Amino acid sequence: xxxxxxxxxxxxxxxxxxxxxxxxxxxGDYPAVMGFELGGIEMGDExxxxxxxxxxxxxxxxxxxxxxxxxxxxxxPRNPVTTIEGGGRAGQEYPSGSxxxxxxxxAVKSILPGGPKAMMFQTWxxxxxxxxxxxxxxxxxxxxxxxxxxxENNVSWFWWGQNLCSDEEFKGLWNLLQDYMNERxxxxxxxxxxxxxxxxxxxxxxxxxYPGNDRVALMGIxxxxxxxxxxxxxxxxxDFDFLSQFARDNGKLIALTECGLQNMPDSSWYSRxxxxxxxxxxxxxxxxxxxxxxxxxxxPVPARPCADDFKKLYEAENVLFxxxxxx
Ligand code: BMA
Numbered sequence: 001x002x003x004x005x006x007x008x009x010x011x012x013x014x015x016x017x018x019x020x021x022x023x024x025x026x027x028g029d030y031p032a033v034m035g036f037e038l039g040g041i042e043m044g045d046e047x048x049x050x051x052x053x054x055x056x057x058x059x060x061x062x063x064x065x066x067x068x069x070x071x072x073x074x075x076x077p078r079n080p081v082t083t084i085e086g087g088g089r090a091g092q093e094y095p096s097g098s099x100x101x102x103x104x105x106x107a108v109k110s111i112l113p114g115g116p117k118a119m120m121f122q123t124w125x126x127x128x129x130x131x132x133x134x135x136x137x138x139x140x141x142x143x144x145x146x147x148x149x150x151x152e153n154n155v156s157w158f159w160w161g162q163n164l165c166s167d168e169e170f171k172g173l174w175n176l177l178q179d180y181m182n183e184r185x186x187x188x189x190x191x192x193x194x195x196x197x198x199x200x201x202x203x204x205x206x207x208x209x210y211p212g213n214d215r216v217a218l219m220g221i222x223x224x225x226x227x228x229x230x231x232x233x234x235x236x237x238x239d240f241d242f243l244s245q246f247a248r249d250n251g252k253l254i255a256l257t258e259c260g261l262q263n264m265p266d267s268s269w270y271s272r273x274x275x276x277x278x279x280x281x282x283x284x285x286x287x288x289x290x291x292x293x294x295x296x297x298x299x300p301v302p303a304r305p306c307a308d309d310f311k312k313l314y315e316a317e318n319v320l321f322x323x324x325x326x327x
Pocket of ligand 1: 037049050076292
């Protein structure tokens with residue numbers, strides 16, 4: 001299934017127009033999967049960290065479910081130690097206090113039981129859970145959500161990253177949130193564990209932070225081509241070799257939970273680089289990151305060469321868009 005982050009909110013040259021989507025305008029159908037981001041919900045903010053109103057996220061997420069689509073939710077909560085109250089709203093400047101603030105390596109520890117921020121984090125989890133609880137169909141049925149917290153934990157650019165906490169602290173963090181959500185009674189969350197592109201996994205190292213078979217339903221990779229094409233292909237192939245085998249052995253789904261080539265300098269990238277890798281593995285979906293603006297986009301841009309290339313994925317039998325998954 002083809003996916004796109006923040007698909008219904010904005011694209012290149014437009015924002016908040018009902019029904020509009022860069023994927024829709026590029027190929028004539030919505031993506032099967034839409035990704036939504038809840039960073040900021042923990043602060044009680046009205047808008048997420050990318051300035052999308054939570055009321056809008058609520059409505060568009062449910063609209064996609066209603067049209068038969070699949071939804072996934074990520075969360076970039078602020079740094080519990082370094083954020084000030086009100087965070088960005090109170091004028092704290094990025095990256096200070098954000099998910100990307102890695103100046104303090106006690107953040108994870110601080111929210112575990114007995115830690116100085118443990119009580120505050122209970123409030124953060126409550127706000128997150130209250131929002132997720134509001135995601136129900138008209139008749140009150142909770143909608144299925146692929147929930148993907150604490151992603152890219154094998155690198156060190158978030159406060160929950162590799163060098164920012166111990167293996168035990170990371171597992172404690174995962175369990176803290178999952179146990180809280182379970183106690184709140186959610187049975188509609190499909191928990192996704194998605195490290196960043198690694199390129200050299202061993203089972204031993206992977207297992208150090210893997211939350212466990214009883215805690216994970218889907219395993220993903222967040223993979224962007226930041227460097228050379230060759231390096232990207234090599235690393236992603238190595239990761240999927242590893243992950244697809246692990247998933248087979250452990251009865252899990254796999255996905256490309258985030259991906260892209262920023263600003264599409266190579267307009268044949270989707271069909272020439274990405275698809276041949278995906279074709280080799282039984283992945284359930286890929287999620288291109290958001291079309292935030294001319295400076296940061298990963299999805300197709302209507303009427304540009306990359307949209308023509310993206311059409312090749314649309315026309316392929318093994319890539320599904322919304323109409324393909326709706327009965
Ligand atoms: C990142 C970038 C940021 C954004 C964040 C959360 O990869 O797109 O601009 O704030 O994701 O959506």
